[in-house]
Structures are given as C-alpha cells and as structure tokens.
Amino acid sequence: MALVALLSNPRSTGNQSLLPRVRSFCAREKDIFHYEVEEVGQIGQALRTIARVKPKLLVLNGGDGTVQAALTELYHGDHFAGNPPPVAVLPNGKTNLIAHDLGAEGDPIVALERVLELARTDMAPNIVQRELISLTDGSAGGRAVLGMFLGGAGLADTILYCRDKIYPLGLPNGVAHFLALIMGLASILIGRRARFLPLPARPLTISVMKRGVLKGTFAFLMVTTLQRLLFSGNMPGAGQPTGSMQLLLIDRSLPALMRALVAAVRGRLGRYTLTGVHLERGDEIRIEGSRSSVILDGELFEADDNRPIILKPTPPVPFLRLAA
Structure with missing residues (x-):
C-alpha cells in the first residue's frame, strides 16, 4: 500500500522544468508512489496500476487538460471498485483553475509537501465535495x-x-x-x-x-x-x-x-x-x-x-x- 499516489504527465508545459524536482522529492519520500505517463491516453492504465497500491490520496500533477482526462477515466473506469480516493491537484499548467479552486497555489513542491502532511493525518476537515460537468x-x-x-x-x-x-x-x-x-x-x-x-x-x-x-x-x-x-x-x-x-x-x-x-x-x-x-x-x-x-x-x-x-x-x- 502507498499513502499517496502521484500521477504526473511529463508533457504538461509546467512539468518541463518541474519534473526533475518532483522526481527528487518522491525519491526521498517512501510514502509516495509516483507514476509517469508518456501521453494522456495512458492515464487509464496508470490508474489501474495505482489502484493496486490502494492509496489514501490520489494527486494529479499536470495542467487542467491532464486533470480533466484523469477525472474522466476515474468516472468511467471504476478502477477503485466504486470507492476512489480523494483527489488533490498540484498547481501546474497555464491556468491552474482547478488547483486554484482547491487552494493549491505557488510552488508545486511546497503544495506536494502540504499534501503529504495532510495525508499523514485525518484528512476529513480538508475534504470538500465538487460536482463535475x-x-x-x-x-x-x-x-x-x-x-x-x-x-x-x-x-x-x-x-x-x-x-x-x-x-x-x-x-x-x-x-x-x-x-x-x-x-x-x-x-x-x-x-x-x-x-x-x-x-x-x-x-x-x-x-x-x-x-x-x-x-x-x-x-x-x-x-x-x-x-x-x-x-x-x-x-x-x-x-x-x-x-x-x-x-x-x-x-x-x-x-x-x-x-x-x-x-x-x-x-x-x-x-x-x-x-x-x-x-x-x-x-x-x-x-x-x-x-x-x-x-x-x-x-x-x-x-x-x-x-x-x-x-x-x-x-x-x-x-x-x-x-x-
């Protein structure tokens, strides 16, 4: 099992410079399972693999388009047998609207540190419900x-x-x-x-x-x-x-x-x-x-x-x- 599963899209604009820092951070933290896709079409396979480690929290590292693709696959794929973990979004990409709505702003590594800190506690006070379109x-x-x-x-x-x-x-x-x-x-x-x-x-x-x-x-x-x-x-x-x-x-x-x-x-x-x-x-x-x-x-x-x-x-x- 993993406390946090992090799904990264290296082709996201923000990850071109950020990803080496993300990899270094994950290498130091045994509680993070890091999965990288080469293209958005691989997100379904990524979530199937992530579901096997039963994470407490799923973190998305990419632009709004990556988040959209992951949410679509979560909704249709049922990889977590009807009980997907809560989703966190790192501030990345050009607009960051979804991350901004969830209070994730500034340095993505600082946000990832905050995510890990919350995952090690009772997350209930920080869990919010959002409908999707x-x-x-x-x-x-x-x-x-x-x-x-x-x-x-x-x-x-x-x-x-x-x-x-x-x-x-x-x-x-x-x-x-x-x-x-x-x-x-x-x-x-x-x-x-x-x-x-x-x-x-x-x-x-x-x-x-x-x-x-x-x-x-x-x-x-x-x-x-x-x-x-x-x-x-x-x-x-x-x-x-x-x-x-x-x-x-x-x-x-x-x-x-x-x-x-x-x-x-x-x-x-x-x-x-x-x-x-x-x-x-x-x-x-x-x-x-x-x-x-x-x-x-x-x-x-x-x-x-x-x-x-x-x-x-x-x-x-x-x-x-x-x-x-």
Whole structure:
C-alpha cells in the first residue's frame, strides 16, 4: 500500500522544468508512489496500476487538460471498485483553475509537501465535495467527458487565440493572459473579423432546464462547478456545498462586460441584476450553434445546430483542499 499516489504527465508545459524536482522529492519520500505517463491516453492504465497500491490520496500533477482526462477515466473506469480516493491537484499548467479552486497555489513542491502532511493525518476537515460537468453530444452510447470549467462563445475564441498566437511568444503566463484579454476586448470593439484578432463570436442558443432559453451573440460563456476563479473571489452561490452547474453568460457588448467585471472585482456579481449579464444555475444546459467552439478544461469541442452540446452535473466527488 502507498499513502499517496502521484500521477504526473511529463508533457504538461509546467512539468518541463518541474519534473526533475518532483522526481527528487518522491525519491526521498517512501510514502509516495509516483507514476509517469508518456501521453494522456495512458492515464487509464496508470490508474489501474495505482489502484493496486490502494492509496489514501490520489494527486494529479499536470495542467487542467491532464486533470480533466484523469477525472474522466476515474468516472468511467471504476478502477477503485466504486470507492476512489480523494483527489488533490498540484498547481501546474497555464491556468491552474482547478488547483486554484482547491487552494493549491505557488510552488508545486511546497503544495506536494502540504499534501503529504495532510495525508499523514485525518484528512476529513480538508475534504470538500465538487460536482463535475459531464459533456456529451446527446448521441446514444456516447462517452461523456468530465471536467470542472467550460468556456464558450467569445471566451473560447480568446482562449484559442491565446493558445495559438500568444503562448508561442514565450511570455510569462500573466502577460500572455493580459494581452489575450486586450485583444478579445478589441475584437468586440471592432465588431468584425480581423486577421490579428480573435475570431468574432457566432450566434448561440443556450437552454437551461426549467429556466428558459437565451439566444444571441455572446462575448463570454462560462459553465463551472468550481467555487473560486482567478478573476474574482468566489462564484455566486459558492457557499453551497453542491448544487448544480453555474452558468455565466455576457452579451457581446463592452458595457455589459465592464458591468460584469466591476461587479466581480467588488464581489457583487450575482447579487443584483445587470443588463446584458445572465447568471443561472441548472441541472442540464444545452449549447447549440453553427460550428461554435467550447473548451472543457483545455479540451476543444464543437457545437452545431443539429448536434448540441449537453452538460449535466455528476454526483459529488471528494477532493482535498490544501488551504485551511
């Protein structure tokens, strides 16, 4: 048996420089079983092997895409006979949204030390429940993909622009994200396609079960089960331990974006109605639109008029929160 199982993806951007330190740390700690995959497709085999050592805690070392793939395999693979261990996430990758939500920030080795410290005690006070987002295209027998943060509309186009155009420049993450934000806002101001800007958002139809339908062109579409995000403190309704997916939709309008941004910075988003800002909670969300991209924890999917993307929450999954 192992106290902690650590699953690392060496191809994650952050691991290119971090992994030698991780290996050295694990070599000193007999309570850690370290498994490295060469590609995301090997995560299923990795979890089958990890299940044999019966860890008290599973730690994921990779970007949001690695975490998404591991959560999907945990959900479908049943490698732990219906009783998977709690999951901890090291701060790694470009955005670290999932790690940030779980209080893992700063140096990943410091976070790993904290994980090991908690695993040697009663972890119950630090265990939190999070629902996952299950994404399918509605087809019979289709395999759902699991994640915790989905971006669409202009947000997805800006993320793709940052990934394809800005990250290759080798800038620090914070600078790259700031530049992507500026270019995304410029795209809204110009209002038409320009070669040097993110693609203009396409019309979408968003259906929230028992809530209604929203149609239009949107600058920002987010669906999440996270409670903390980088641009604000807590999501509206974050005090609820569980409770369906949260949808934030902002019209393709600079005033609407500014109203949402100011409210988020002041911690008042969701407390009162803002023109052009739509915030809902739902048990099923459908996204339809011609060749409209959405990104679930780093993985790209495409909605179409006749093939909607359908989102549903899963039962709660235990995670380890590093912050007190």
